[in-house]
Amino acid sequence: FPSHDILIISGIVNILGIKLLGVVTTNVTGLFSLGVQWWSDNEYQFPFTLTIYILSYLLGSFFSSWWYHSYQLVPKMWKKLITPSVNLVIVLCAYMMKEPFIPSLVFAMSNHNAFASNFTCAKVKPSQLTGLVMDLGVELSKQRFTSPESRGCLWDSILTRLTIIVFFTIGAVTAVTNQTMSLMLVAALFYIGLIMSVLLRKF
Numbered sequence: 001f002p003s004h005d006i007l008i009i010s011g012i013v014n015i016l017g018i019k020l021l022g023v024v025t026t027n028v029t030g031l032f033s034l035g036v037q038w039w040s041d042n043e044y045q046f047p048f049t050l051t052i053y054i055l056s057y058l059l060g061s062f063f064s065s066w067w068y069h070s071y072q073l074v075p076k077m078w079k080k081l082i083t084p085s086v087n088l089v090i091v092l093c094a095y096m097m098k099e100p101f102i103p104s105l106v107f108a109m110s111n112h113n114a115f116a117s118n119f120t121c122a123k124v125k126p127s128q129l130t131g132l133v134m135d136l137g138v139e140l141s142k143q144r145f146t147s148p149e150s151r152g153c154l155w156d157s158i159l160t161r162l163t164i165i166v167f168f169t170i171g172a173v174t175a176v177t178n179q180t181m182s183l184m185l186v187a188a189l190f191y192i193g194l195i196m197s198v199l200l201r202k203f
Contacts, residue, residue: 005190005193005194006112006115006116006124006126006190007124007126007163007164007167007168007170007171008167008168008170008171008174008186008190009112009126009171009186009187009190010026010109010112010113010126010127010168010171011127011167011168011169011170011171011172011173011174011175012171012172012174012175012183012186012187013025013026013091013105013108013109013171013175013184013187014026014027014109014127014168014171014172014175015171015172015175015176015179016175016179016181016183016184017102017105019175019176019179020179020180020181021100021102021105023053023102023106025102025105025106025109026109026113026126026127027127027130028054028057029130031050031053031054031057031106032054034047034050035047035050035051035054038050052103053102053103053106056103056104056106056107056110057106057107057109057110058110059107059110060106060107060108060109060110060111060112060113060114061110061111061113061114063083063086063107063111063114064083064110064111064112064114064115064118065114065118067079067080067082067083068114068115068118068119077198077199077201080198081195081198081199083111083112083114083115084115084191084194084195084198085191085195086108086111087108087111087112087187087191088188088191088192088195090104090105090107090108091108091184091187091188091191092184092188094181094184095181095182095184095185095188100181109127112126113125113126113127113128123157123160124160124164125164126164126168127168129164129165129168132161132164132165133165135161136158136161136162136165139154139157139158139161140158142154174186
């Protein structure tokens with residue numbers, strides 16, 4: 001699974017959303033926090049826009065997982081192509097539009113995250129850094145109390161989590177230093193590569 005690339009894309013789109021659109025596209029906790037703040041600052045009016053973003057994230061996860069489970073039931077190659085193909089269209093539209101449709105980007109990132117999570121048995125969750133850091137702390141503490149036979153698997157898990165953090169950070173720094181929608185072309189190239197990997201049966 002091309003996990004390194006998918007982590008970089010998460011970092012890029014997350015920072016572009018914050019810097020250019022003022023929205024966290026990969027983090028529902030952030031959206032909830034913004035929604036409560038908006039509700040407080042606007043005389044307790046319901047934050048419809050942010051609610052739409054949260055529902056878009058839910059829909060993206062549902063959409064990706066639907067096709068994953070459908071593939072597990074009846075393995076057809078075209079089912080693997082749906083998530084990267086949909087996201088390819090979304091990031092290309094974001095690149096071409098002056099003001100991207102934010103719910104589509106939120107949907108794409110949830111679609112992207114659920115795709116990685118499903119196909120790695122939840123080992124890789126590209127943008128879930130809060131839970132990731134917590135799990136890392138839990139696993140580091142286990143080192144002292146785990147039998148020598150089990151430490152190898154535990155260290156593999158720790159290294160996986162550290163790798164996710166590093167590559168997400170690389171994507172984030174890339175976006176900070178080049179705050180333009182042209183970086184959506186990097187995401188597009190990733191999805192094209194993923195589509196080719198599926199067609200060539202390498203994934």
